[in-house]
Amino acid sequence: MEISDHESNMQVIKDVSSNFTSTFCGDMFSFALGLMLLRATGMSLSFGLSMIIMPIVTLIGLVPIGNLVDTYPHKRLLIISLVVRITALFIYSIAIGHFDGSGKLIPTIGFLIINYASVNLSNSGYMASVHELVNEGHIQKLNSLSQSAASFASTFSPIVAAGLYVIVGFRLFIVFQLTAHVIALIILLTMNFHYLSYPRKSSQTPQESQWAKFKLGLNYLMAHGFLRYLICIALFLNFIFAVINVGLPFMIVEHLHLGNVTLGILNSADALGMLIGNLIISVSKELRHLAKILAVTMVIIGTGLAGVGALLMAAPEQLVVQLVGSLMLFAVGMSLAFMNTPFGIYMQKTVPTELMGRVSSTEMSLNMMSIPLGTVFYSFVFQQIPSGIVFIISGIALIAVTGLTMPTFMHVQMPKTGHATQKADRQRL
Incomplete structure (x- = not known):
């Protein structure tokens, strides 16, 4: 129906x-x-x-x-x-x-x-x-x-x-x-x-072990290079983005002594950027050039992180940090929206519905693991190097990874019809 x-x-x-x-x-x-x-x-x-x-x-x-x-x-x-x-x-x-x-x-x-x-x-x-x-x-x-x-x-x-x-x-x-x-x-x-209306494979084979059923989702991921690449990029981005979650409070409040108000303004600018970005996507035509969109957003995020680092190293007046830093983090937040939401749409349009639970559970679990790892890593780094240079290096690393890996997938576009794609996928399973 x-x-x-x-x-x-x-x-x-x-x-x-x-x-x-x-x-x-x-x-x-x-x-x-x-x-x-x-x-x-x-x-x-x-x-x-x-x-x-x-x-x-x-x-x-x-x-x-x-x-x-x-x-x-x-x-x-x-x-x-x-x-x-x-x-x-x-x-x-x-x-x-x-x-x-x-x-x-x-x-x-x-x-x-x-x-x-x-x-x-x-x-x-x-x-x-x-x-x-x-x-x-x-x-x-x-x-x-x-x-x-x-x-x-x-x-x-x-x-x-x-x-x-x-x-x-x-x-x-x-x-x-x-x-x-x-x-x-x-x-x-x-x-x-x-x-x-199609029967679920998992219900047809109740004798299969939990791992055997789950392995079908892993096999699907291993067989689809771009989806596997997107998950790896998401892991890396979540790891890198801990530089904001850990480093920004440390640098703004503890190192530069610019106060909680400045930190609140910068965090709000990032969240507002994500909000505006998603609202723009909601009224836009169907996104098509997926890989190009992701490449541009990752470069903007990397540039924004490096820009924040340079701003903190310059140690300007509080008002300058609030204004310029807010603009940079607003751009980072909006770029995150244009990365996260298309990624979710791509998964829903390509992964067969009968495998979506296993694939999405794997993706969310891996992302959940990368966040605390990034938090621990950057907590240690900022204790040793309390400087904006950490933001700059992180931003450059993200841009470098994008430039080295994304060109291989630059031809990938958003599927027009998810059900047609899923039908073809089922025939390959």
Whole structure:
């Protein structure tokens, strides 16, 4: 059954609304959770607890989550995932009051493990169900608007959370999060999933082991050079981009003493660039010249990183750093939007739906691993070399990798019809 444009538009509105509500309240809850643990334990680890637990849970769930998504109806999995998250949060709200001081880490760690396992299942499930929600002409709009909603929520939620926490305390943030989950569940129940008629290979061979099923997704990745290349580039970019996450606060606040306000302005400029970039993509014609777009964006990101480094080395006045640095990071953020969103669209238009869970789970897990590695690496580097030269070298490295590797794939374009591509892919499996 062909999904009409009207239904696709309605599905986009529902998905964006759910994504915005979940991200906004989720980010506020995470911020408040960090503040609560910091106050209760006095440990700096409080804000980094999620960064430790998330990669571990992601790695452990890599194989079973990918297989689950490709075996069972996506809507059913998404509903179960949300119900589990609601139940876990409700139990946590009761349990947390029975612990004091560092003891609060015990129920928090348990809750975060369940929560991130559920989030990973939901993310893979949504990625695999795009063709079941909208028609071919709305994939770009769905991806870009969802990313825009997430970017907007991530930009402003910490500001709102910081103000509210002083007034209402941690308990009310649990209520916000529970409300957001319930709203997301209601929206999900109203969404129509148009399942494809072909039988799933995984359901035909129930005797296969978990690894044997998951290996089909890995074999697909190994057989498609450009998709494999994109994932490697994403890993490298996530690693490199830790120079912003780690180096910017260190250089602005600790080394140059330009204050938290300057840091907030620069971070907001980056997030605003991503928001504007995704909004531009949502109203643009279908993206076609994929490799050229990615090459240009990577060069801009590399140039922006090097420019920030040069600016910090020049150590100008605070106002100059705020203005010039904001422009550079705005360009970096917009370029990231033009890289991340087309990459997601390309995956959804090329990877067979029956393999999307395993492929997307692999891609997200690898990316999740590269972020803490980059964080540890740049934390060590900035302790040894507290200078803008680290930004410059990182930017040059990104430009060099782009120049050395991208020309091989410069001919690659965005597929016109994902279902036709998927049909051809199934014949090769």
